[in-house]
Amino acid sequence: MIHPYRSHIRNGALAALILVAASLAPAAMAGAQAATAPQMQASFAETRAQGRAALLSRMISEIGARPDEAAAILGAAIAASPADEDILRATATAAFPQTDFAAAPASPAAAPEPAAESAADEEPPFTGEVAAGANVTSGNTDSTAASLSAALQWNFTDWEIESNGSLEYASDGDTKTAQRYYLDSTVRRDLTERLYAFGFASYTDDQFSGYKYEAAGNAGFGYRIFTGKRFKLDVEAGPGYRYSELSSGGVETEPTARVASGLTWNLSDNAKLTNDLAVNIGTDKTISTDTLALTTKLIGALAARASLEVRHNSAPPVGSEELDTISKLSLVYSLN
Numbered sequence: 001m002i003h004p005y006r007s008h009i010r011n012g013a014l015a016a017l018i019l020v021a022a023s024l025a026p027a028a029m030a031g032a033q034a035a036t037a038p039q040m041q042a043s044f045a046e047t048r049a050q051g052r053a054a055l056l057s058r059m060i061s062e063i064g065a066r067p068d069e070a071a072a073i074l075g076a077a078i079a080a081s082p083a084d085e086d087i088l089r090a091t092a093t094a095a096f097p098q099t100d101f102a103a104a105p106a107s108p109a110a111a112p113e114p115a116a117e118s119a120a121d122e123e124p125p126f127t128g129e130v131a132a133g134a135n136v137t138s139g140n141t142d143s144t145a146a147s148l149s150a151a152l153q154w155n156f157t158d159w160e161i162e163s164n165g166s167l168e169y170a171s172d173g174d175t176k177t178a179q180r181y182y183l184d185s186t187v188r189r190d191l192t193e194r195l196y197a198f199g200f201a202s203y204t205d206d207q208f209s210g211y212k213y214e215a216a217g218n219a220g221f222g223y224r225i226f227t228g229k230r231f232k233l234d235v236e237a238g239p240g241y242r243y244s245e246l247s248s249g250g251v252e253t254e255p256t257a258r259v260a261s262g263l264t265w266n267l268s269d270n271a272k273l274t275n276d277l278a279v280n281i282g283t284d285k286t287i288s289t290d291t292l293a294l295t296t297k298l299i300g301a302l303a304a305r306a307s308l309e310v311r312h313n314s315a316p317p318v319g320s321e322e323l324d325t326i327s328k329l330s331l332v333y334s335l336n
Contacts, residue, residue, distance in 0.1 A: 303334065
């Protein structure tokens with residue numbers, strides 16, 4: 001059986017050996033040129049490879065030769081071997097009881113993390129981008145088209161404002177085959193770290209959808225399920241109202257309920273995958289949109305994006321199809 005007091009006997013004998021080594025340290029070391037802290041740390045690390053006793057003996061010898069640098073020497077020894085901090089401090093204090101070692105820094109493992117690291121996780125006050133590209137459309141229109149879009153976001157202490165706009169236009173010869181304008185804006189107010197309230201409004205003018213225009217608004221609550229730097233997922237839901245003017249001259253109005261989610265997956269420092277889903281459920285029809293996009297940085301503020309958007313109307317006007325799919329290849333310019 002190993003008795004618990006044997007470790008104390010061993011440490012006491014070790015300290016005694018170190019004190020003897022310190023008393024035998026060459027006087028010539030007193031005139032040695034002081035090394036820089038990184039140099040001392042590297043030298044102590046090499047000594048530690050020979051064992052703890054070698055490190056302790058070396059530290060005592062160095063302090064004996066340069067007592068004015070006692071705290072710095074102890075700090076360098078601790079930095080070279082953080083696991084030995086307690087015995088290094090105890091040995092230095094026992095060998096030089098008149099020396100103040102309070103200024104010696106703690107081991108890097110024991111030092112608290114800088115507060116600036118949490119600030120780095122905060123959203124910047126403004127983010128924005130402009131994208132331009134070509135797309136291939138099938139459904140209500142079959143054509144090759146050009147597109148332009150912008151996304152802007154402002155972040156305040158507890159508020160967030162997000163606005164999006166897009167323009168899609170296509171023609172086949174002299175015949176216009178697609179023209180769509182879209183605008184939306186969302187205001188979010190944080191209630192807790194994850195829970196927030198929101199208000200949403202959108203306007204759509206699509207000449208080939210069977211409507212002159214559609215306007216919708218919703219308000220409700222959202223929740224941030226995942227908030228990591230690599231993976232984020234938000235969901236939100238709330239009641240609202242939709243006003244639609246038909247191309248044929250009629251008007252449709254109905255209460256709605258909106259359910260939406262936003263996912264961002266940072267695959268690497270240069271690539272991210274996003275998916276935005278919104279389902280607006282009305283008493284007469286349900287309109288859904290889902291946009292999946294992969295964005296890859298090219299150079300500087302320029303990136304490339306491949307996206308697929310699916311739009312579905314459960315009860316479109318006569319002569320219009322329920323499903324539209326839009327695939328795009330775009331160049332994206334960051335405004336940050």
